Amino acid sequence: MSINLKSLSVDCVLTTASQRARLPLAIVGLLLTAQAQAFLPTPQSVVTTGELAPTSQPAVAKSNAAITTAISDANNDSANTDNNNDTTLLQNTEAEQLLTTWRQQVQQNNLAQQTTWRRLLYFVDDKKSLFGKGKTKSLVDNKDFFLSTKGQQDSGAELDAMLVALAQELTTLAANNSSKAQTNNNSVLCRFPARVQWLTDALNIDDSLLQADCPELDNWMATLAPEQLSVMFAQEYLDNPLSAFAHTLLRIDSPTSAADPSQIHHAYALNDTVDGNPDDPFVIYAIKSMTGLYNNKIEIDPYPKKLAKYLQDDERDTWTYQLALTPAEVRQIMSHVWETKNLALPYYFTTDNCASEILRLIDVVRPQKHLLSQLPYAVIPSDVIQLLSDENLLANNNYTPADSTIRQAQLNKAKQSRQQLGYQQTTKEALNNIKSADINPASSMSADGQSLLTRPISVADNNPLDRHPLQLGHIGVGHRGDNSYIDLGLRAGYHDSLDRPAGLPQFFNLEGLATTLRLYDTDEGKSNSKPKSVVLQNFTLIRGRSFNPVNTAKKGKTWGVSVEATRINDGSQQEGTDHLVGSMTYETGKSWAFGAPRTGSSGSVTGEMPPQLCYTFVTGAAQAGRGINKGFRVGAGMNAGCRYQINNQLRVQAELQLPYWYHGDSNQPDVRGYYWQPITTLGLQYDIDKKQALRLNASYDWQDRVDANDDIQLSYRRYF
Incomplete structure (x- = not known):
């Protein structure tokens, strides 16, 4: 509905001074009588389902006619006293149709269930979240976020309460006879500017009627001066486990920094992060971050402060991607941030995090994209960058080296x-x-x-848009000892040292939630032959290695960790078989990079390390399982290996493991309580393309008390 008072300017010129003075009173009377309708019970028909229908033009015309009639009556009754005129206006039946007409539009256009309105209230109808999917109420559990006592459960009730409050405040603005009247910072115009803007567009309300003076909001907006938004991506960083999967934040550009991106002191950073207790032990901190026991926190800081943390403290390259949003969409997003920046919502490291918040904000102004619903349950920052690119929401990018x-x-x-x-x-x-x-x-x-x-x-080869998909499935055929087998594997993420390296930090190695099932063929000639059945070969919770070569400019350490269930050869018993054990390993050591670093397309120098890597670790491990001698073993030793990048599509890695295992003393003469168990491994991968590869794995166990020393496998790997 359009309440177009701008067109009245010509009529006002033709009236007498007395008539001009009566015009605000006419508007006041119009809205006051409409306000009376606001206290009627909310119609049940307001809460509807369906998509947004076309605006009802007859209803808009009727409402405009009501305003015109009220003003005309005010001008014609100029001889009456003010009190009599006020009484007449309050009884004007046409003016009482204002709020009724708004409600009719809400019902006809199903606005209470419209996607954008529900997203402004944190309803999660289409969000794939382990913790939010299927909920029928808002995620916000804060009564101050709602005008209606039923707002958290009922988006229609909250919409009607907004209409009531908006009508009341329009009355105040009209009574002040000013284009920008003084209002309370707690008014809906000041508290919920994004909701008001959406209603203004949905109901065709004239923007000029809503020019309220909101000191806190106006100062906040004036400080940020939002003109343009960009996503800043800080690459994966294993030396801080909570940043291992990279990080994203929004860069808020003013007109100055939008025109010249180097002027970062005119930009701000909007960062969604965990509001955790830094005094908690890391394990407790991680568990709380992953299970929603910490709240999220919206930080808005000068952009140079945040950028310095990544470039200088963490030594992480960054990529900045300008979002293809209009200035109006940018302002609406920032208005919504104003409404929600102080909310205490649960933070989930894998589902509701820095990356999902960016998609949620964009979904508010581009509801047809349904960005959040397009991602899997785990939201990874680099996946968000890829999705925004696929949806043509990235205008350009800029690389900033650490x-x-x-x-x-x-x-x-x-x-x-x-x-x-x-x-x-x-x-x-x-x-x-x-x-x-x-x-x-x-x-x-x-x-x-x-x-x-x-x-x-030159630009480094770590643009996340160039990386392979993070999920992986593989099928392999192999031979172990005298048995043939088929391997079936699935990995939720992320990347190991033989995967295609483009789009990730050099020598990056982090895997999580990976499992491999193995189907053995039967060897009838052996007494301990494997049956034709599927066995769990490996389940990896987390496995990673951080390489910071000592002969490069990197200042971190070289270390590794793994937590997994895996099948191992028990070398303590004569002709021991393999057993499934739980295993925890920690490694620390040194690494070296060598070879000729990659050059840019023009032959210019890059900041990449040499492509070849050698390393050595001192290791400690503990394993437990029912099948092995005494149910456990602990070990210490050394691992040493090299990774060689033959070309852009072919890599090879060889490693020697020298663990010394201890099971405890044994009184049995044929059972050893401690022993060396050297193992050599070789891996080679050829990339068919960005999503496909072939890999050859081979290993040899030098322990003489195992039933199978050799294992060789060829597998097809599909990234998705």
């Missing part, structure tokens, strides 16, 4: 010159000075932290 990446580029250039001009040209001390963050404070940010600098460095 401080260590810039130092690595300088190191690569120095080594290149050293090889070309002779060793005496660059000393070892000079190379170490380049690697040192204290001596060489190279950065993408200016010294005052207020702007971005242009560095002569």
Whole structure:
């Protein structure tokens, strides 16, 4: 419905001064009588289902006619006293149709169940969430977020309460006879600007009637000056387990920083994060973050402050993707942020996190996209970037190298010159000075932290848009000892050292929720032959390794951890068979990168490390299972290996494991309580394309007390 008072400006010129003075009173009377309708019981028909129907033009015309009639009556009754005129206006039956007409539009267009309205209230009709899917009420459990006492359960009741409050405040604005009247910061115009804007569009209300003075909201908006939004992606970072899957936040650009992205001091960062207790032990912190026992927290900080954390403290490259949103959509998103920024909602590390919040905000202004419902239950930041690209919501991107990446580029250039001009040209001390963050404070940010600098460095091959899909299924055929088998495997994520490396940090290695089932053929000639049945070969909860080569500009450590159930060969007993055990392993060591670093397309230097990697670990492990000697074993030893990047499609990795296992003392002469169990492994992968690969795995167990020493397998891997 359009309440178009702008068209009255011509009529006002033709009236007398006395008539002009009576015009605000006419509007006041109109809205006051409509206000009386607001206290009627909410019609049950307001709560409807279905899609948004076309706006009812006759209803709009009728409402506009009511306003015109009221104003005409006011002008014609200029000889009456003010009190008599007020009484006449309050009894005007046409004016009483205002709120009734709004309610009719809500019913006819099913606005109470319209997708955007329900998203503004945190109803989760189409969200794939283990904890939110199927709920029929809002996720917000805060009475201050609703005007109706039934608002959390009933979006129709909350919509009607908004109409009542809006009619009351329009009355106040009209009574002040001002284009921008003073209002209370607790008014609906100030508390819920996104809801009001949506109602304004849905009901065709004239924007000029809603120009309220909201000091807190106006100051907040003036400070942020939102003109453009971008998604900032900070790459995966294993040295902080809570950042292992990368991180995303929104960059809020003002007109100045939108015109010149290097002027970051004119931008702000909107970050959705966990409001956890830093004093909690890490295990407790992680459990609470994953199960919703912590709340989320919306942080809005100067953008340079957040960017410095990733580039300088964590040494993580970032990618910034401008969102293809209109300025009006940007303002509506920020209005919704204003409404929700202080809500205490449960934080779920895998489902309701920094990445899902970005999709939820975009869904408010692009309801037809249904972005959240397109992702699986686990929401991964790089998946969000890929989805936004697939939906044509990314306008452009910008790469910002971390401080260590810039130092690595300088190191690569120095080594290149050293090889070309002779060793005496660059000393070892000079190379170490380049690697040192204290001596060489190279950065993408200016010294005052207020702007971005242009560095002569090629873009790294870690754009998340280039990575393979994170889920994996494989089928393999193999031979172990005298038995043939078929392997069937599934991995929820993420990436191991032989997977296609594009789109991820170098040498990244993190796997989670992976399982492999094995179907053995029967060897009738062996007494301990495997039956034709499926056995669980492996279930990995988490397995990862962080490589920070000591001869590069990276400053972190090299370490690894795994928690899994796996089949192992028990070497304590004569002709021991394999058994399923629970296993926990921790590794710490050093790694080295070697070879010629990749160059850019124009031959310019990159900040990537050399492509080849060698490493050595000191390891400790504990395993338990009913089938092994005494039900447990603990071990310590060393692992050493190398990974070689043959070309962009082919990689090979070899490793030697030297664990020394202890089961406890045994009185049986043929059972050993402790022993070495060397194992060599070899893996080779060829990438067919971004989503397909072939892998060859081979291993040999050098322990003489196992029923099968060798295992070789060829598998087809499909990423999805």
